[in-house]
Amino acid sequence: MKNLSLTTLLFLAVSTCSWSQQYKTAVGIKGGYPSLGGLDVKHFLRPGFAVEGTIGGFSNTLLISALVEVQQSLPEPTGLDWYAGLGPILGVTSGTYILSVNGVVGVDYTFQDFPLNLSLDTGPVLSLSPFGFGWGGGLAIRYAFK
DSSP: OHHHHHHHHHHHHHHHTOBOOSOSEEEEEEEEESSSSEEEEEEEEETTEEEEEEEEEETTEEEEEEEEEEEEEOSSSTTEEEEEEEEEEEEEETTEEEEEEEEEEEEEEEOSSSOEEEEEEEEEEEEEETEEEEEEEEEEEEEEEO
C-alpha cells in the first residue's frame, strides 16, 4: 500500500510538472516596479528555460533588467504557465549608477487562437547600489511568435 501511494504521488508530480512553452519568443511592453514601463522580450532557449529582458525607466532614470527563468505549465486552463526567475537590474539616474538583483515568480498566459501573451509577476528587489530592499512586480503584454 505504501509503494502504491508513493507511485501515485510520483506519477501526479511528473504529470503536473511537465515542461512546456506556448511560444518561442514574445515581444511587447512591461510595466510595474522597479521600471515603470519599457520594451520587453522573452525568449525560450529550450523548453522550460527562458531569458527575459526589459529596457525602460522613468523620469531621468534608465533601467535595463535581465532575468533567467524556469517555466512550467499548469494543469488547467490550457495556456497558463507559472515561472520563477532571477537576474540583475542595471541603471543610471542623474549620474548615479544603479545595481540591483531581482527575483520573480509569476503566471504567464498565451491565447491559443491569437498570438497574445500576458504575464503577471512579483518578487523581491535587493538594491546593492544604492543599498536598499523593496518588493516589485510587473504586467507584460506581448506578441507571441510560435
